[in-house]
Structure formats: structure tokens, C-alpha cells
Amino acid sequence: MTKMKKLINDPLKVADELVQGLVDAYNGECKLVGARSIVKTDIPDGKVALLVGGGSGHEPIYHGLVGRNLADGAACGDIFAAPPPNIVFEATEEVDKGKGVLYLYGNYAGDVMNFDIGAELSDDEDIEVETVLICDDVCSAPPTEKGKRRGVAGLVPIVKLAGAASQTAGSLQELAAVAQKASLQTRSVGVSMTPGSIPATGKPTFEIDEDKIGLGMGIHGEPGVAEIPMASADELVPKMLDLLVEDFEKDEDVAALAEGDEVVLFVNSLGATTMMELLIGLKIAKAYLEERGVKIYDTIVGPLVTCQEMSGISFSVTRLDDELKPLWDMPCQSVCYSKMEGRYGA
Amino acid sequence: MTKMKKLINDPLKVADELVQGLVDAYNGECKLVGARSIVKTDIPDGKVALLVGGGSGHEPIYHGLVGRNLADGAACGDIFAAPPPNIVFEATEEVDKGKGVLYLYGNYAGDVMNFDIGAELSDDEDIEVETVLICDDVCSAPPTEKGKRRGVAGLVPIVKLAGAASQTAGSLQELAAVAQKASLQTRSVGVSMTPGSIPATGKPTFEIDEDKIGLGMGIHGEPGVAEIPMASADELVPKMLDLLVEDFEKDEDVAALAEGDEVVLFVNSLGATTMMELLIGLKIAKAYLEERGVKIYDTIVGPLVTCQEMSGISFSVTRLDDELKPLWDMPCQSVCYSKMEGRYGA
Numbered sequence: 132m133t134k135m136k137k138l139i140n141d142p143l144k145v146a147d148e149l150v151q152g153l154v155d156a157y158n159g160e161c162k163l164v165g166a167r168s169i170v171k172t173d174i175p176d177g178k179v180a181l182l183v184g185g186g187s188g189h190e191p192i193y194h195g196l197v198g199r200n201l202a203d204g205a206a207c208g209d210i211f212a213a214p215p216p217n218i219v220f221e222a223t224e225e226v227d228k229g230k231g232v233l234y235l236y237g238n239y240a241g242d243v244m245n246f247d248i249g250a251e252l253s254d255d256e257d258i259e260v261e262t263v264l265i266c267d268d269v270c271s272a273p274p275t276e277k278g279k280r281r282g283v284a285g286l287v288p289i290v291k292l293a294g295a296a297s298q299t300a301g302s303l304q305e306l307a308a309v310a311q312k313a314s315l316q317t318r319s320v321g322v323s324m325t326p327g328s329i330p331a332t333g334k335p336t337f338e339i340d341e342d343k344i345g346l347g348m349g350i351h352g353e354p355g356v357a358e359i360p361m362a363s364a365d366e367l368v369p370k371m372l373d374l375l376v377e378d379f380e381k382d383e384d385v386a387a388l389a390e391g392d393e394v395v396l397f398v399n400s401l402g403a404t405t406m407m408e409l410l411i412g413l414k415i416a417k418a419y420l421e422e423r424g425v426k427i428y429d430t431i432v433g434p435l436v437t438c439q440e441m442s443g444i445s446f447s448v449t450r451l452d453d454e455l456k457p458l459w460d461m462p463c464q465s466v467c468y469s470k471m472e473g474r475y476g477a
Numbered sequence: 478m479t480k481m482k483k484l485i486n487d488p489l490k491v492a493d494e495l496v497q498g499l500v501d502a503y504n505g506e507c508k509l510v511g512a513r514s515i516v517k518t519d520i521p522d523g524k525v526a527l528l529v530g531g532g533s534g535h536e537p538i539y540h541g542l543v544g545r546n547l548a549d550g551a552a553c554g555d556i557f558a559a560p561p562p563n564i565v566f567e568a569t570e571e572v573d574k575g576k577g578v579l580y581l582y583g584n585y586a587g588d589v590m591n592f593d594i595g596a597e598l599s600d601d602e603d604i605e606v607e608t609v610l611i612c613d614d615v616c617s618a619p620p621t622e623k624g625k626r627r628g629v630a631g632l633v634p635i636v637k638l639a640g641a642a643s644q645t646a647g648s649l650q651e652l653a654a655v656a657q658k659a660s661l662q663t664r665s666v667g668v669s670m671t672p673g674s675i676p677a678t679g680k681p682t683f684e685i686d687e688d689k690i691g692l693g694m695g696i697h698g699e700p701g702v703a704e705i706p707m708a709s710a711d712e713l714v715p716k717m718l719d720l721l722v723e724d725f726e727k728d729e730d731v732a733a734l735a736e737g738d739e740v741v742l743f744v745n746s747l748g749a750t751t752m753m754e755l756l757i758g759l760k761i762a763k764a765y766l767e768e769r770g771v772k773i774y775d776t777i778v779g780p781l782v783t784c785q786e787m788s789g790i791s792f793s794v795t796r797l798d799d800e801l802k803p804l805w806d807m808p809c810q811s812v813c814y815s816k817m818e819g820r821y822g823a
Contacts, residue, residue: 136670136690138710138754138790145753148710152756155763156776159822190752191779199817324482330753344482364484364494403749403786406536406812407491407676408484410498417501430502432812433537434780440749442786444484462808464817466752466778471545471810471817476505 237282270347583628616693
């Protein structure tokens, strides 16, 4: 019941109002375009453009990843809904500077359908579009069917890397290749503990027993690996990371995580899970990876991929190579994720 | 009940574990010192040092503000408890590089007592200490008794400015003067909607009726201006900002907020309040300030000053002058707040 105390106005207009608020946060650096897109105001001519997007209600993603050395624009859907094709097209038209547009977004049926139609509409206007889907949730399909996986928290490091690459990419295909590599090398696993509530109705996004948590449950409450009893951090985190390590092992398209590999470790809160918990989880995950000889290149920690006041935590690992490392080191700035040049500890 | 699903181990050791996790997040850039302090590993000799601190459980503050161009170290208390004097002293000894240490922390009785004893212990070792208290919560005392006010979200912009100043400050007194100015020009107002829960007991941090919110309530549930009915964002936000504007007007130590003033606007979540709500609040606050001719120099938005999964929102305004603006523009990096050089929209 108390979850309904949301500071909003008309519950049916929250998406429009929050996107306006996001534009306001950027203080002139971004503008509202068409029905509900946000686009940078200073995209240079001849730049290969990067477009993200997805449903609202998961802030600071997806639209909060528009920024410096990040995405050039975002097509924003209503709460938990894919952006309609016209919104995708309006965003595409605005970010295109003659070198084409990479669509980079999470793999959900509605998003795929609408972005694909947006790409067709763009093609009619001679705007070249390529698409890379984010499919990082290892619990939503086996490695042999990676293309069916949902996109979850991994989109933050993937968009960060692609945004950096887009600053100097010579062609759309070159940018797509980097995004594809970052996507392939990024895997996530999450648990959900309590639901968020839908702004328009106050209803919970899913139901789960008081003493259970959803291992591998999706960010809207989609089915995962299992409902398991709530456990201590020391018990649960290694169990979650085992799924990540096994996935790299079983997937024939990538090498197993091996001694000497360098990864970005991203510990995400689904909303109400506290930074206290994230930090405790990070401590366990770092020890787990280092025990296997895997080096932490850099860390991200925070509630960046959320579903309202849902509680839950996810761990994402992105393996870097010599091409991706300098892209990671590039500074970036946005409402979702910002960093100075370099990385922690170097 | 569901609030007890926290991903922790021993509830009595959460503070120690989360501080270790914070050190791990910094990946070698910070180290654990003494009983529970975190200190940068690369403080240059001869630098005037900046030390923050306070109770744990409010992450990413206070200790998450240790970082590049930010604080050099933090003395960390147990959950919602001031750091004991020995922890303050251990942190002081480690950050001191011969030019003295500025203590910059929120005004709570326990913190003041322990940091003061820490300063005495440091004086015994010939370490010079100055203290600037953060007292930004306008609802906790009238302007004539500002020294009694609690420190809340305003500490983020204040530490950001002081951290920048500390990079080049010629003396401890010079740094203290900048921190004092930033503190005087920063005011915050908040509302609380639902409590967080205490990790060790699962008990709520305060109680409030289902249909009421606490206007000006402190971040642990301390009394504010009034309990008022839950309202829409359009109704509530201007009411909150009126309190800020009135406070600048009534305080004889500062000028009223006037046309042409430039401010950093910081919209903070106390924990479970979503970024969706923060962005809607930011939109209203920006329009409110601009209507009065006040310019937004830059924005911060996010759950940075929290009390576990408490829900609530606060607005902080920091007025900048020609001395503070270049300090604001300096990049910074930490688990709590990072930015590239410059500011949004410029």
C-alpha cells in the first residue's frame, strides 16, 4: 500500500513528464524531439550515430544513457512499453548525420518489432540503419539460443563502449562490430526479491513469496531459473556468479573466463536494493573472480537498470580486450553513468 | 515484512563489509585504514587534506565521496551511528600530508562530539584540523539558528566544491573558507514518504500514516515542518521550494535568491523513490526557479543521500559565484558522484 506514495501528477502522463525532466537535467545539451525522443543538440556532421531506447519506468536507463561519449539519442516508450515506430523514426531522423545510425537496445519482442519498423521507415528516407541487440541475461535462454535472451543490466557497459567507439568510428559497420563484440563479451545474472509497482495502477509488477527470491528472474518479473529461499550474501552471490562462469564455458562463440582475463564488474540494483547491499555483493564478487585469476579492470555500482522500487540485484561481467580497453578508459557523462578518463586504480 | 529481504550476511557486520566493498569498488585507488576508514592511496605530499565521514547506511554518501578531486578520506561509523573518535583519528593521521586536515561533515550531535575528540587527538600529534559543519536542512531550525540545522543532501555539492578547492588550496584556512562559503550558499528541503528499515532489526526507521508525508522530515525520520497529505508533484514541489526561497530571503547572512543568480540544482532520492519521480520533480523545480530569473548552472539527480529503502525526495540549491564556478567545472570521480570537466549545456 505505502508503495503508492509516488510523487507524480497524472499517472498516464508520467513517461512524457519524466522525459521532459531528463531534457531539463541536461540543461540545453539535449532536446526533446517528436513525440517522445531525446537527442543531443551538438552531434557533429558526419558522425556515425548511436541510438538507444526502450520502455520508460526503468530510469536512469535507457534514455539516461544519452550523453557525452555515450548515445546520441533515445527513443522512449511509455511505462514498460516499447517506443512506437514513429518515435523510433523521429529519433533516427534527428540523430542521423549522414553516416547512418546504430540501434542498440535490449532484446524484447515489442522493441524489436518497433525498432525494425523504425528502420524500414528510415530506409525509405535513405537513412542507413544497423541493429545490435543486447541479450545479456544468461538465465533467459541457453547459450545455444543466445538470440532469445533478454537485455538487462549489461546494456550499461555495452552502450558505454559503443558510445566511445562512435566518437571515432569510420563507418556504421565498424561501430556495429564493436557493439557486437561488447555485447558478446557481456553477461548478466540477477535475482529479484520484491516487486516494483506500476505507476498507473499501483499494482505490483509480479508476485513472489515473502521468503523466496527469483533467481534469474527478469527485470519485470519474467520467469528465471528458479524460485529459491532467501539466502545470505555469502551463499547467494557465488551461486549467481557460477551461472555466469558456466555460461562463458558452455558458449562456443566465446572463450571461457580464464586466468588473466580482465573484466568490468557491474553490480546493479533493480531499485530499492540499497547501495549497502550492492557494495557487500561487490566485495564477494570481486573475491570470487580474483580467486579464478580474473582481474577487475574497473567497477560500476549503483541502481542504473531499475524497475521502479523493485528490489533485486544483478551482476554483469564485460570482458575487455585491447580494442575495448581504451574505449572503456574514455570519459563519459550522462544522467545514468559518468566517469573521468581512465579507471579506478590505474 | 518484505523489506527484510536484504542481501547481507551478519546484520551486525554490515558496516564493515560494505566499507570493504567500497574499497574493492575503488580497485586499488583507496585502502582500508584502521578500524573503519577509507583513504585514497595517492594523496600528494603537501596537499591540504579533506576528510568526510558519518554513519553508514546512507550509501553512497558519506564514504562514497572519497575520490578524485573529492574527499581524501572518510571516517565511517556503524549503521546510522557517528564514527568513534579513534576512527576519526586514524583517518586524520592517514590523510594528513603536512598541511592539515579539513573535517567536513553533517551536523549531528554524535558526529560533532566524535570528530571534535578526533581533532583533539590529532592536535596531540601536531596535526592541524579545521572543521566546517554542513547544516543545509532549512526545515530543522530557523535561519537565526542555522548552526542547529542538520546536514542532509547538500553535502554532495558542498564536498564536490571543497574537493575541487583542496586540489590547489595553499592552506587549510583557505580550503575552510571555500567550504564555508559553499555551505552557506547551499540549502535543502525534503519530504519523506515511507521509512527505510534498520538492517540489524528489520524495524522501520520511523512511522507515518499511509496517506501522509513528512514535509521537512529528516533523513532518519526526525521531525520536520509538518505532516501533510500526500499531494501531486505539481502541488508539492513548489511548496517545498517556497521554503528554500523564503530561507534565502530571511537569512541575514546571505542575499535573497535573485534574478541572474546561478545555482546547481540537486534532486535527491532518499532511497526507493524512483528516478522517474526525481526527473518529474526536477522539471517542476527548474521551471519554478527559472520563473524567478534564477539560472540553472548545472544539475545533479539521483539517489545519493539515502536512508536504506526509505522513500522521499529532496531539493538542494547551491548558489555559485565566480570563485565556485570553476571549482564546479572541475571533473571528479567517485562511487557517489562523478562528472566530466564542464557542466551540462555549456
